[in-house]
Amino acid sequence: MGRVFNVLAALLVSAAVLALFALGYGPVPALGRALDPGHGAWTSAAGGQPAHSQALSLPGLAHPVTVAFTSHGVASIRAADDADAFLALGYLHARFRLTEMDLERRLGEGRVAQLAGPAGLSSDKFELRLGLLRTARAEWAATSRTSPAGQALIAYSRGVNDYLAQASSSGEWPSIYGLTGVYPGRWTPVDSLVLQGVLTQQLDYTTTPLDYAILERTLGPAHTMAWFPVLAPGQHNPYDPGPYKDRGIAPIAPQAGQPVLAATASAGAVKGPVAGPGPGSNRITPQVAAAAAAILAQTDALPAGTIHQYPDSNAWAANGPKVAGAKSMLAGDPHLPQTVPSIWYQIALSAPGLSVTGVSVPGLPGVLIGHNAHIAWSLTDTQNQATLFYTERTSKSRPGQYFWRGAWRRMRQVSYTIPVRGGSAAHLTVDITVHGPVMTQAGQTTSVDWMGNIPSPDLAVMLAVNRAHDFAQFRAALAGWRAPSQNFVYADDQGNIGAISAGYYPLVRHGDPWLPMPGTGADDVAGVIPYASVPQVYDPPRHVVATANQRPAGPSYPYYIGTSANFFDPGYRAGEIYASLQGRSRMHPADFAAVQLSLTDRLAQQIVPPLLAALRGGHLTARQQAAAALLHGWNGAMAQSSAAAALWWTFWGDYLDAVFGPWWKAAKVPVHKDRAGLAVSPQNQVSLDQVLAEWTTADPANSAFSPPGGPHRTAPAVMRSAFATAVAHLGATLHGAPSSWAWGRLHFRQFPSVTQAPALGYGPRASGADPWTVDAADGGLVSHQGPSWRMIVAWPGHGTATGEGVYPGGQSENPASPWYSDQMADWWDGRYLPMPPAGGYAAGPVLWSLRP
């Protein structure tokens, strides 16, 4: 009897162990397969080996292709035609960035939970509801297979799949797949377009109208619009100073709008001048506010950086007397979530008719920022309002319907099944109105009309930009760009410079678009700003053009493009760039580099003098006197070693809180529903930064300084109080003498891993900079957003460019690879690396021969 029991128990335990190791259980992966030294997660070691010269066979190539690598892994592809060049690019992207590409694809297609388990479900539901996958499919359906974009996508996908086939046959997958046992599926053109959608979402999708709804419901309409006005006070330094021409409204391209937005397509015939929104009809009821809070809760659960939050990118160009040794020069440093690996993969592509070098986005063919043989370009985000919310009229007696333009309409429904690793599949049904997907039915059925949901031929545009020879071709190519709206800055080998803010700027004839609007038809998007009227300049007389996410046009611009709360940068960075460039002539690339690395905070330069004046009018303790002494003579540089910088930053936060905190508290603003959009803190509410700066210098008796129900106060009194609070804060946090309060003891940069594994990231590391310095750092005291690529291109002569660039991280996503973070030190120390020449060849130790 005992032996039988023993045999049964042994059988049971053996079966359980084998089943657990073969199949996994819940979040526990199949450990037997995962940790098998020969075929599990360990096989990723092969991808960590230094690259060596070799010959590879890639099915689908028409002709041999050569790929030369620099010592930093920057590849130059030389092919006999475009298709081979893009196939090779797809192969390289997959070989060096497969995990990153696949994670982005999963994010956009709502397949995170399949890899990450139930924790990824909220993100999947949000993305499927918003509709990146639906839009990508519509874009691919509208793309001719024989067009340059169609052929590029097909060839690129083939290159990715060539690598997937290799990995499948060798078993040498990135660790995350060996560990989870969930392997990436074949790559399709739709996947690339989904990645384009993810990037569009990161740059263009905002929840500002929802925050406005909550603020208006709590603070009241008067305070909301006084503190978050459409046009903020102060100098914005627009790059297009005018004069402007009102050309009425352009239709949303019917062929693009129809699959997703039938309503906007029908409004295509609308013409006529619209200087701004009409009188507001938006009533923010408790139901509307509840719906806003419900949607904000969805976005709050998304991974960091998924939707647009921070406004920091720089790009400028100069020509004529401003440059020396070159006809024109261009500098660009787009600021995006900083991760390892980087969002960028540096590349040079060469084929007949195609000679381009710069940075590409893994998952997409082409070069997004860089130069070819004749022109150079870089991008910054335009920051205009591209997301509008509509409250739909529904009835319990008419389930699944909504009222629009005088009749009840049936919502279109799309159903999804979401696989969940370690759990049962989830099901989601999305309702869609003419405005767009219904994001919530909590409180009030609310849909979103987002320009990113309009199929946009971005890839076709970028391929045309990659081939453009002059500004006319450049400008003509950008006419097709819809979302995300971007400021494209330009410089060419003839000595011309310019900028165009290409993209869709939605316009309404009625209602306040910065609030959720009624969805019954009158407030629908009527069209967009005509391309000829979007902000743009060409060879400006001051020989300089600079964009740093500031409002691109001045107050007299005849179109509504967004409010002060829509993340337009306050203009401090733009002001610093213009001041640096206009005050000089005969600049070299090193001078541009110095501006890119500038740590000057112009807001600090504006506010510190009145602060010191206020402090002279009050009694200071010995410690406060020592602290104030730090600010005397400080130049506003947010250097890592600067104690004045730490004092300034802390003061500004306490000052904001001292002025607005009592109002927020009295109005019971539910900050917890969206800290990024509702909390009073530096940079979270750039509008508050601007109005407070304006009051401090021009209106120190503004009624906002006096708290509700409290004593009368003025700016100097509040500044003295906030300064005392700041000194107390720093004393309690950093201890010691004020001179020891270095900014680097408070402020850090961090580069999280795309896998979310903390140990695979970089930092936190003590750093200088803040959101308003040209070398920006966003995201608070542990910054995770900033210059994701620094590039400077000079045009000394016809068809001759010298380019240099660097990004934080490295070309490989494999932490075991020597190319994982080998550029980090150069980026951190402000050094640049030579870019491979457009159409040339990178001199490097490794050469691959790709054969059909």
Add this chain to the structure above:
Amino acid sequence: MADLRRLGRRGSYRLGRLGAPPPAGKPPAAPHYPAWAPGHRGSAGLWLLACLAAAAFIAVGALVGSWAIPFLAGLAGGVASRHGRWRLRVALPAVVLVAAAGWGAALWWLALRGLPEGAVARVIAALAGLPAQAAVAIAVTLLVAAIQAAAGLWLGRALGPRHPAG
């Protein structure tokens, strides 16, 4: 019997001990010494050689992707240990060590070929949410082999031939 040499000496005898000697009782229990391999069959050298061969077999199995070889080796070890009359306290550490050595040898072999196994170990630990130390991932990997082998050993011994005690 009393010792005559001690007669007359202080404390040499006690009342009641001068009669006939008491009946002999049970002999005291022999001291216990652990017997690691009493009476096992075959020479220890051959068994050691078998262990080395098993480790090599497990290593090769891992390199070709047969992750369950440690279980099979444990199973075989269980049957063999019954046949060879090895006690559990000997057989268990042996198969666990052999399994761990097999997978460890596979990792070692890959590292010798120039693959950055240490860096990958750190990555695996980090992705698994464990302390990001190479030793952690290596230890967990070897533990997976060891657990398989232990389960196999149990099953092998349960199914293996029974012998009389000894």
